[in-house]
Amino acid sequence: MLSNVDVQTDRLLLARPKLRDVPELFGFLGDQHAMQYTHVDKDMASCRRRIAVHEWRRRRDRFAPWAIRLKGQSEIIGWGGLYDDPFDPGWGPELAFFFHPKVWGQGYGAELALAALVVADTEVQLPVLSAFAHPENTGSNRLLEKVGFQAEHHVARMNRILYRRKRPVPAGN
Template structure:
């Protein structure tokens, strides 16, 4: 099911989306605050793992398109990480550097929180951000997340959002 926000179209990721996603997910500098994928094959594997989770749990990161021109500009949303399980359902987002500072991550975060609360009826969400990634920390705080604790082995703050219905 596609979700439309004011400026974004969020839809399940297709295999044909991966090369466009790799243009930024494979950029070590752009993804310096998170993991990046050195090869297109690694990116395909990662996306496929998340899509398997969508079939199993009902959520996985969406391909994010700009509604004005249809361009793929990001990947993100709700997921339970198949590669690092045990944290519960998380919010994550990864955007092309050309879109940074536009408010797209905040728009995605608000839509994701609503989806988690209204459709999935989750009691809470989690998210991670490196303390020096000021923009991402601000996105999470604006969306209602609060720092729960610092996780030294991940070098990230763990955020929590208790969802009220």
């Protein structure tokens, strides 16, 4: 289940985004409300660049964010997964998730996070993952704690809480 191929969960299809997906992704990645606690793409060209750079990094790192769809549907409802942020380097591999507001609160973030953690632990074998959440983004903070991340400290320059999760030690080791 390497992250450079499609992954399925109970309700979601996680697939490599294509450049033709950029207009649909920009529909929420460029929306001030949807991205109120994080980076907002200022225009379609910025969104295209973000997707293209992450896909280039997928070839090197063996992981990058997926386009997220409900199984059996063509509409993209989110973007996220594992990545090593080329636009804010130095934090190491991270888990991130961004969803269209119309699907907030339906558990898709946790479903994506758990699938990404399986890839991180078993396929890519990342020893530590980071994640960030704005202090006021209670949903994201709860989700990260629910899937095993521990809050470390507040990063003032970003106004984000830094979370970390160590790869579990396999039983018998």
